[in-house]
Amino acid sequence: MLGNLAWHGAASHRLYDAGDVSCDGDELERAQLEYAGLVAELLRAGHRPVGLGGGHEIAWAAYQGAAIALAGDARLDRLGIVNFDAHLDLRLPESPGRGTSGTPFLQIAESRAASGLEFRYLCVGASAASNTAALFDRASALGAGVVLDVDAGGSETEARIRSFIEDCSAVYLTFCLDVLPAATAPGVSAPSAFGVPLQRAIALLRVALDACARDGSAGKLLMADVAELNPAFDEAGRTARTAARIVYEISAIRP
Numbered sequence: 001m002l003g004n005l006a007w008h009g010a011a012s013h014r015l016y017d018a019g020d021v022s023c024d025g026d027e028l029e030r031a032q033l034e035y036a037g038l039v040a041e042l043l044r045a046g047h048r049p050v051g052l053g054g055g056h057e058i059a060w061a062a063y064q065g066a067a068i069a070l071a072g073d074a075r076l077d078r079l080g081i082v083n084f085d086a087h088l089d090l091r092l093p094e095s096p097g098r099g100t101s102g103t104p105f106l107q108i109a110e111s112r113a114a115s116g117l118e119f120r121y122l123c124v125g126a127s128a129a130s131n132t133a134a135l136f137d138r139a140s141a142l143g144a145g146v147v148l149d150v151d152a153g154g155s156e157t158e159a160r161i162r163s164f165i166e167d168c169s170a171v172y173l174t175f176c177l178d179v180l181p182a183a184t185a186p187g188v189s190a191p192s193a194f195g196v197p198l199q200r201a202i203a204l205l206r207v208a209l210d211a212c213a214r215d216g217s218a219g220k221l222l223m224a225d226v227a228e229l230n231p232a233f234d235e236a237g238r239t240a241r242t243a244a245r246i247v248y249e250i251s252a253i254r255p
């Protein structure tokens with residue numbers, strides 16, 4: 001779907017396919033480390049990786065890559081995560097050290113706490129119907145920012161995104177397709193009955209990208225990804241088409 005989109009990027013920009021990482025059996029942690037190694041290599045080479053999930057366990061993998069590439073770099077201290085997602089993804093692992101697509105941001109929070117680093121996390125589009133009260137309590141205990149799906153249409157949401165990014169020196173942007181209504185993104189494991197409409201989600205995504213931008217470059221935007229696309233659940237490629245549009249927005253393709 002992405003390959004069919006028109007190129008409007010600067011002549012000096014290139015979009016590369018940096019390859020695939022697959023998970024054999026239940027060896028998720030090994031796959032996450034492999035992805036982290038690739039992301040670190042790309043970041044060190046000056047690229048801006050855009051990962052295509054897979055589930056949202058890609059976030060723990062991506063973060064580990066950033067932590068490797070930015071070791072000793074002050075940007076890691078003030079790295080912020082902007083997550084467009086119906087879910088907070090702060091669940092406790094079912095067994096120690098074994099994460100899932102529901103645990104990545106808690107894994108990141110714990111890893112940062114162990115390194116004495118602040119956890120900066122803003123979840124945009126979280127559904128109260130799809131996250132337990134305990135998860136909201138955990139978000140609040142971790143100092144996470146949450147914009148509910150029902151509030152995402154409000155004009156103060158833009159200001160929240162801008163001020164969050166203002167306080168960060170690098171940004172990891174992650175887009176979970178289940179933040180969109182099921183009619184737009186049916187091809188996910190947990191389709192949203194409500195969701196943030198695509199037009200609004202893209203407007204907010206552009207607010208985040210503009211807040212990152214500096215001197216015509218992506219500036220603070222370190223890396224990004226799109227998660228939860230499951231082709232087996234998709235209908236007529238609708239979710240894949242939407243995912244491609246999100247990547248188009250994030251990368252240097254669009255005018």
Ligand SMILES: [Mn+2]
Nearest residue numbers: 056085089176
């Ligand atoms: Mn998610």
